[in-house]
Amino acid sequence: MISDVLVGHLPFLISALVLFWVLSTIIYRRYFHPLSKVPGPFLWSISTLPIFYHQGLREGQLMHVLPGLHAKYGPVVRISPNEVHLSDPEAYDKIHNVGTKFYKDPSFYSPLDGVLRTPIILTIISNDQHRVRRGAITPFFSRRSVLELEGMVLDKAKKLIRLMEDVFLSTNNQTEPKKEAAVFDMHHAIRAFSVDVITEYAYARCWNQMDAKDYGKDYQDAIRSIQGFMPYLLSFPAIVLPIFGLLPDGLLKAASPPFRRWIESVEVVNAAVIEVRNQIAQGIKPARRTIFHDLMEPPVSVEDEKMMPEGMKHRQSLSDETVLGDAVNVTGAGAETTGSTTARAIFEVLSNPGIYQRLSQELRDEFPDGIDSMTLPALEKLPLLTGVIKEALRLNPGLPGHLPRVVPPSGATFNGYTLPGGTSVSMSAWVQHHNPEAFPNPTVFDPYRWINNDVDKLRFQDKHMIHFGRGTRNCVGQNLAMCELYVSLAAIFHRFGYDAAPGEGRLEAEPGFVREDLRIVELILGYHPVNARKFGIIMRR
Numbered sequence: 001m002i003s004d005v006l007v008g009h010l011p012f013l014i015s016a017l018v019l020f021w022v023l024s025t026i027i028y029r030r031y032f033h034p035l036s037k038v039p040g041p042f043l044w045s046i047s048t049l050p051i052f053y054h055q056g057l058r059e060g061q062l063m064h065v066l067p068g069l070h071a072k073y074g075p076v077v078r079i080s081p082n083e084v085h086l087s088d089p090e091a092y093d094k095i096h097n098v099g100t101k102f103y104k105d106p107s108f109y110s111p112l113d114g115v116l117r118t119p120i121i122l123t124i125i126s127n128d129q130h131r132v133r134r135g136a137i138t139p140f141f142s143r144r145s146v147l148e149l150e151g152m153v154l155d156k157a158k159k160l161i162r163l164m165e166d167v168f169l170s171t172n173n174q175t176e177p178k179k180e181a182a183v184f185d186m187h188h189a190i191r192a193f194s195v196d197v198i199t200e201y202a203y204a205r206c207w208n209q210m211d212a213k214d215y216g217k218d219y220q221d222a223i224r225s226i227q228g229f230m231p232y233l234l235s236f237p238a239i240v241l242p243i244f245g246l247l248p249d250g251l252l253k254a255a256s257p258p259f260r261r262w263i264e265s266v267e268v269v270n271a272a273v274i275e276v277r278n279q280i281a282q283g284i285k286p287a288r289r290t291i292f293h294d295l296m297e298p299p300v301s302v303e304d305e306k307m308m309p310e311g312m313k314h315r316q317s318l319s320d321e322t323v324l325g326d327a328v329n330v331t332g333a334g335a336e337t338t339g340s341t342t343a344r345a346i347f348e349v350l351s352n353p354g355i356y357q358r359l360s361q362e363l364r365d366e367f368p369d370g371i372d373s374m375t376l377p378a379l380e381k382l383p384l385l386t387g388v389i390k391e392a393l394r395l396n397p398g399l400p401g402h403l404p405r406v407v408p409p410s411g412a413t414f415n416g417y418t419l420p421g422g423t424s425v426s427m428s429a430w431v432q433h434h435n436p437e438a439f440p441n442p443t444v445f446d447p448y449r450w451i452n453n454d455v456d457k458l459r460f461q462d463k464h465m466i467h468f469g470r471g472t473r474n475c476v477g478q479n480l481a482m483c484e485l486y487v488s489l490a491a492i493f494h495r496f497g498y499d500a501a502p503g504e505g506r507l508e509a510e511p512g513f514v515r516e517d518l519r520i521v522e523l524i525l526g527y528h529p530v531n532a533r534k535f536g537i538i539m540r541r
């Protein structure tokens, strides 16, 4: 019987078909695919497994591999069957300029919505839809809005200083170092500072993470763990996403403490959304307008909107789900990014005595009456403080890795290579910020490169700095992030100067803590490897 013969050979037939499919896929991707002429390593051009290997199995190491690939293959490298990574800074403007037709790559951004369990502004694919959402949220984070609340940021920085004083200085005499050597957990405290600022700023409801015993470590771990799933979701979306989508919140909460914390934090924000919605319905005027008020009830009349520039228009009252997504996005995006950059700045200053001494002198000369007289515009004029912040953002960008966009249907040409519509193109802050032409000795923390160089060189350096992105999809929170960086660093190095007051000591990184401990990897946001030491500081007695 023919059917018996077929059944007998079934395993062989299936194996032959699978082999044929695999071989034809490899041959097509390498030799006949529209990207076949784009240079890149063989394995990367036929499969996404090399990316999974570096991102998933080696914990976010792709960004550390990319500079080597560009050194070998040039400014345009094929890093997966459908993704090309670029290194020429000219390409960045082409992809990210205002009004760009390049849109966010759904295969990278959409899985995030599934994990976060709420759609956020960061992951909107269509630029047109994004413009509507962004128009509503931008004014809330304008420089003017931030300046109105800079006093609140200063209050939080003073609270951070008090926490440090409690650890370092004797309680009886607030100028004498304590007898026993104590370590201040700067890693978690500085992130707690950022969470407290953003929750007070956005919702007028501070989460008071600085008051928590462990500085709200579990919330910080929650955001990180969620991103730990991303390499699996990105490499095997057809399998992992549906499974993930089917898991009820209750099960996730029971199975994973970080997930429990994450879902609880979303519930806290959601409760605030409902409360504000009720207040608006009852006509209750808030003591201070929050992001919820601006999103639910834009403070602009229809007539005024007609006068507004393009991009700010289309403001409209948004659904509760949308408001929730934006508020959740703002908290999650604003904590780790700013916290880890500030930590890096503190470590580098403490590790360079000359910089530490000049910085604290610069601050004390400018503000002889103390921290209370500091203002953001005055701080921004200080050259060394500004150089320190720019170097910290260069070496520790909050989103260091590839953030892919899709080439529009008309196609695009980069450095002589024409890429068809639908190709995924990406660039990484890590690669740009370590370009040795723009930044000689790129791994060295050198704030003076932002002070001593001439205007042309500074412009060239700035062209490579993409820590906040550019164009309409750039970071909406950058004014607030800069305010936090300026104010917290100024407060710390003013209060704990290199030339310490009598009885006090200088700050130092915890003994044994080295720069390598602050190495970052990319899980969308930049993180330290899971087993990395946490940054602690001591006061020398």
Ligand code: HEM
Pocket (backbone or CB within 6 Å): 121, 122, 123, 134, 141, 198, 329, 330, 331, 333, 334, 335, 337, 338, 341, 397, 398, 399, 403, 466, 467, 468, 469, 472, 473, 474, 475, 476, 477, 478, 480, 481
């Ligand atoms: C040093 C600190 C920060 C860095 C380096 C940073 C970096 C970035 C970058 C590169 C993007 C664009 C991502 C993409 O292209 O997909 C972005 C988006 C975003 N950031 Fe930040 N960020 C920082 C702080 C903050 C803060 C404090 C907030 C809180 C308000 C915030 C909220 C957001 C939001 C909501 C988006 C999405 C914007 C949109 O899609 O329109 N970020 N950030």
